[in-house]
Amino acid sequence: ACFYFHYKIANFSLLIFLSPSYLINEAEFSFIQMFIKYMFILSSAFSLLETCAKSDIEIENGFFSENIFTYPLNKQTQYKCKPGYVTADGATSGLITCLQSGWSARPVCIKSCDAPVPENARIKSDGTWFKLNDTVDYECQQGFESRNGDTAGSIVCGEDGWSDKPACYERECITPGIKSYLDAEPKHNKFKVGGVLKFHCRERRVMLGADSVQCYHFGWSPNLPTCKGQVKSCAPPPQLLNGEVKKTQKGEYQHSEVVEYVCNPRFLMKGSHKIQCVDGEWTTLPVCIEEERTCGDIPDLDHGYVRHSAPPYHHGDSVEFGCNASFSLVGPRSITCISGKWTQLPQCFATDKLKKCKASKTFASEGNLFNKTEFDHNTNQSYKCRGKSESKYSVCINGVWDPRVSCKEGKLFFFFLTRKSIVCVFQRYLAIYHYK
Numbered sequence: 001a002c003f004y005f006h007y008k009i010a011n012f013s014l015l016i017f018l019s020p021s022y023l024i025n026e027a028e029f030s031f032i033q034m035f036i037k038y039m040f041i042l043s044s045a046f047s048l049l050e051t052c053a054k055s056d057i058e059i060e061n062g063f064f065s066e067n068i069f070t071y072p073l074n075k076q077t078q079y080k081c082k083p084g085y086v087t088a089d090g091a092t093s094g095l096i097t098c099l100q101s102g103w104s105a106r107p108v109c110i111k112s113c114d115a116p117v118p119e120n121a122r123i124k125s126d127g128t129w130f131k132l133n134d135t136v137d138y139e140c141q142q143g144f145e146s147r148n149g150d151t152a153g154s155i156v157c158g159e160d161g162w163s164d165k166p167a168c169y170e171r172e173c174i175t176p177g178i179k180s181y182l183d184a185e186p187k188h189n190k191f192k193v194g195g196v197l198k199f200h201c202r203e204r205r206v207m208l209g210a211d212s213v214q215c216y217h218f219g220w221s222p223n224l225p226t227c228k229g230q231v232k233s234c235a236p237p238p239q240l241l242n243g244e245v246k247k248t249q250k251g252e253y254q255h256s257e258v259v260e261y262v263c264n265p266r267f268l269m270k271g272s273h274k275i276q277c278v279d280g281e282w283t284t285l286p287v288c289i290e291e292e293r294t295c296g297d298i299p300d301l302d303h304g305y306v307r308h309s310a311p312p313y314h315h316g317d318s319v320e321f322g323c324n325a326s327f328s329l330v331g332p333r334s335i336t337c338i339s340g341k342w343t344q345l346p347q348c349f350a351t352d353k354l355k356k357c358k359a360s361k362t363f364a365s366e367g368n369l370f371n372k373t374e375f376d377h378n379t380n381q382s383y384k385c386r387g388k389s390e391s392k393y394s395v396c397i398n399g400v401w402d403p404r405v406s407c408k409e410g411k412l413f414f415f416f417l418t419r420k421s422i423v424c425v426f427q428r429y430l431a432i433y434h435y436k
Contacts, residue, residue: 051070051071051072051073051098052070052071052073052075052098052099052102052103053069053070053071054068054069054070055069056102056103057096057102057103057106057107059079059107059109060108060109061081061082061085061109061110061111062079062080062081062082062085062107062109063079063080063082064077064078064079064080065077065078065079065080065093066078071098072098073098073099073100074097074098074099075097075098076095076096076097076098077095077096077097077098078093078094078095079093079094079095079096079107080092080093081093081094081109082109084111084112084113084161085109085110085111085112086109086110086112086129087107087108087109087110088108088110090112090128090129094107110131110132111131111132111157111158111159112129112130112131112132112157113129113130113134113157113158113161113162114128114129114130115127115128115129115130116136116138116155116162116165116166117166118138118166118167118168119165119166119167119168120140120141120144120167120168120169120170121138121139121140121141121144121166121167121168122138122139122141123136123137123138123166124136124137124138124139125137130157131157132157132158132159133156133157133158134156134157135154135155135156135157136154136155136156136157136162136166137152137153137154138152138153138154138155138166139151139152140152140168141168143170143171143192143193143194143217144168144169144170144171145168145169145171145217146167146168146169147169151168151217153166170192170193171192171193171215171217172190172191172192172193172215173190173191173192173193173195173215173216173219173220174189174190175188175189175190175191175197176197176213176220176224178224179224179226179227180227181201181202181203181205181227182199182200182201182202182224182225182226182227183199183200183201183202184197184198184199185197185198185199185200191215192215193215193216193217194214194215195214195215196212196213196214196215197212197213197214197215197220198211198212199211199212199213199224199225201227202227203229205227205228205229206227206228206229206230206231206255207225207226207227208225208226208227208228208231208278208279209222209223209224209225209226210222210223210225211225228279231255231279231280232255232279232280233252233253233254233255233277233280234252234253234254234255234257234277234280234281234282235252235253236249236250236251236252236253237249237253237259237275237282238282238285240261240263240285240286240288241287241288242263242264242267242288242290243261243262243263243264243267243269243286243288244261244262244264245259245260245261246259246260246261246262247259247260253277254277255277255278255279255280256276256277256278257276257277258274258275258276258277259274259275260273260274261273261274261275261285261286263288264288265314265315265316265317266290266291266314266315266316266317267288267289267290267291267315267316268288268289268290268291268315268339269286269287269288269289270286270287270288270289271284271285271286271287272284272286273286291314291315291316291339291340293315293339293340294311294312294313294314294315294337294340295313295314295317295337295340295341295342296313297311298313298319298335298342299335299342299345301321301323301345301346301347301348302347302348303323303324303327303348303350304321304322304323304324304327304329304346304348305321305322305323305324306319306320306321306322307319307320307321307322313337314337315337315338315339315340316336316337316338317336317337318334318335318336318337319334319335320333320334321333321334321335321345321346323348324348326350326351326352327348327349327350327351328348328349328350328351328354328377328378329346329347329348330346330347330348330349330354330377330397330398331344331345331346331347332344332346333346349398351377354376354377354398354399355377355398355399355400356374356375356376356377356396356399357374357375357377357379357396357399357400357401358373358374358375359372359373359374359375360394360401360405362383362405362406362407363383363405365407366383366384366385366386366407367384367386368383368384375396376396377396377397377398377399378395378396378397379395379396380393380394380395381393381394381395381396381401383405385407386407388407392407
């Protein structure tokens with residue numbers, strides 16, 4: 001059998017096997033023990049002197065920030081990425097540590113792109129940096145488009161930065177080809193979105209179509225008009241199923257004349273309620289659709305009552321209100337069921353609490369002389385504007401004239417076309433006329 005010595009220091013162990021035929025005296029045994037002890041001590045000391053060198057590792061697209069060539073065990077150092085590169089977590093620098101096995105990790109610097117700066121566009125991402133091959137979407141602001149005419153696009157982060165600039169440019173419309181006998185103003189080659197081109201016919205010809213068109217992102221709208229020497233009149237307008245013409249019909253209608261339709265009770269109109277005679281043809285007829293929705297119970301009126309009525313209440317049905325004694329009605333006397341909902345309810349105010357209307361300064365300034373300075377509620381007062389023969393009327397409603405007393409003419413400042421409406425802006429009012 002063999003004899004062995006087991007010596008252990010810290011985490012190190014050493015086994016020495018001796019043949020049974022080998023005889024060892026006490027001095028030799030002590031020497032072996034001391035030798036082993038010093039070997040372990042030296043080994044441990046040399047391990048503490050282990051170092052990591054810069055040459056042991058290569059930082060692709062990065063570099064050590066310190067001007068040191070070797071690093072002792074457990075020493076931590078910083079590395080930085082070159083411009084346009086970041087660490088895996090998006091930072092411009094990172095830390096590594098010198099271990100007994102070498103550096104703690106292999107530094108990585110990956111290609112990155114900063115958040116792109118859009119021009120007349122909105123970036124559809126909140127990121128502040130992007131990795132190689134990342135894609136970012138953007139969309140153009142209203143009235144702008146990319147070089148290829150799109151309203152949205154994408155860019156990719158590449159080795160040389162972004163594949164393109166997220167830029168959009170103001171849309172333009174090229175002046176359309178003008179037809180015979182038609183003049184257009186203003187005379188520009190290009191128009192920005194929202195620009196308006198106005199037309200008139202030469203040689204007293206009649207215009208068919210809109211007298212102006214507008215530049216949109218999709219082009220000009222509506223279609224350009226034409227000029228004709230003679231236009232045809234129209235026969236009586238067609239019959240409307242579940243509806244009728246509002247006024248008495250004529251046997252013939254001239255070009256550009258308009259007629260208006262109304263639907264029968266309990267029917268709802270879809271489309272424009274007016275049609276126009278255009279060179280012998282009527283424009284598109286509306287449709288009257290039965291409204292199946294009914295209105296619920298009549299809402300309560302404080303200090304008032306509803307006159308005789310009985311459910312159900314269909315579309316177009318109306319009910320009338322009255323006020324109790326010593327109360328006066330303010331607002332419409334009736335409410336109407338429209339698509340399953342009642343219109344706005346009037347109010348009943350105590351008669352002695354109703355406010356009076358003061359005489360408008362317009363009365364005196366326009367030469368209207370009245371012998372009182374206040375007017376009771378519900379007073380219907382007529383007045384004239386200087387230089388005008390016709391009278392105007394305004395009613396005092398709880399201290400407010402309705403409509404407002406005024407002799408100022410509504411001045412048309414501008415107008416523009418949309419695809420479904422003509423919008424006119426006046427000095428005091430905004431009127432929107434819808435058409436098909």
